[in-house]
Amino acid sequence: MRAFLSRRVVTPGKIQPAAILIEGEQIASVVPPNEVPAGAEVHDFREAAILPGLVDTHVHINDPGRADWEGFESATRAAAAGGCTMLVDMPLNCVPATTSVSGLERKRAAARGRCRVDWASWGGVVPDNQNDIAALAAAGVRGFKCFLVHSGVDSFTMLTERQLKAALPRVAQTGLPLLVHAELPPAIDHAHRDLEQADWRSYGTYLRSRPDEAELSAIRLLVSLCRRYQFRLHIVHLSTSRALGELRAARSQGLPVTAETCPHYLYLTSETIANGATLNKCAPPVRSRQNREQLWQGLREETIDLIATDHSPCPAQMKHMDEGSFKTAWGGIASLSLALPLIWTEASQRGSSLLDIARWMAEGPARLAGCHMRKAQIAAGYDADLVVFDPQSEFLVSKERLYYRHPLSPYLGEKLRGVVKATYLRGNLVFADGQFPGAPTGREFRL
């Protein structure tokens, strides 16, 4: 038996001095520090906090098929370095897309023996795969993802309202959540028509091209469909704070609606994005400082349930940094290895605690992905997925600290607070002080 000691163990609802007793891959119990059984192998982390391993439910691993953009090896390495012990992969950027069981099997083959952390898949809902929905659920996807606007990948087709309505009874029957990219085309198309002659090197042009209204109208439609079809609705990457009222109202009516936001919406602001700085491009876009503050408020009051990265990497040339056009650059921000310090830097300045971090970045996402009975809590019977985190130290973001395949980041040079010292996956050390010891031991989460 091993005993991990710390003055700040983050257990459900409490930060306390404790010893985590680990037997094999699981937590056997959590006891006061003076009750460590004789003969246990003791690791004393002293002032460093121990949090449950983070769960990131919004990651584009791009493997198989676009492993030159990311891949299981590099994505799970970056996750381990970021204190994250489970990823859930989005179904669209891989080839084939995860829209059928055979696609899922191809993904499993690509992942085998190459993962530093555990992983699972979302299945895709596209116009022509309604008959695959039940089979994908039975085969082990954690839920589904669809788009109401062009996905960025031509082979993963968006749904019209009519196609969405046709799919919803089947999704509802699985009992699994439907994750939706909530922007509707009309407001975006309208804005684009007005911006044809605009300066697309200007971030303001890009911001105007994806107005709040596109998100707001999609969320209104989705909430009304949720009321009618009673499926579990999850809004991914909420960017506009103007939708918080709709979400609050839906929840108060008892509808099964959840929402996530992302580190970039909680850290960056449109006012400070320079012209041509396409590393900041994502959809929906990073909005104003005031909007950012309201998203933080949404998290505090639990209208927003969780934080996921939407880690969406690409090779450098796709960001068109020489040209600096927000029209042609690929949209997506990679942040797997930085999410915890990014959020902690901002959260600690706003009076939030490591308990909030555990709720937003471990428990909330684990519940969404249906792995909360084994993951994301420091408690007896749970997987010994742990992150040792020094919440006081600061560091400058450099390329060496990114660990994913293409070291691109809008955060390079930023001073962040909080350092991931070590990450344990089911009791095994998978990251410590810049190293990834041992062979990859990550596996797919299956019930």
Ligand SMILES: [Zn+2]
């Ligand atoms: Zn995404």
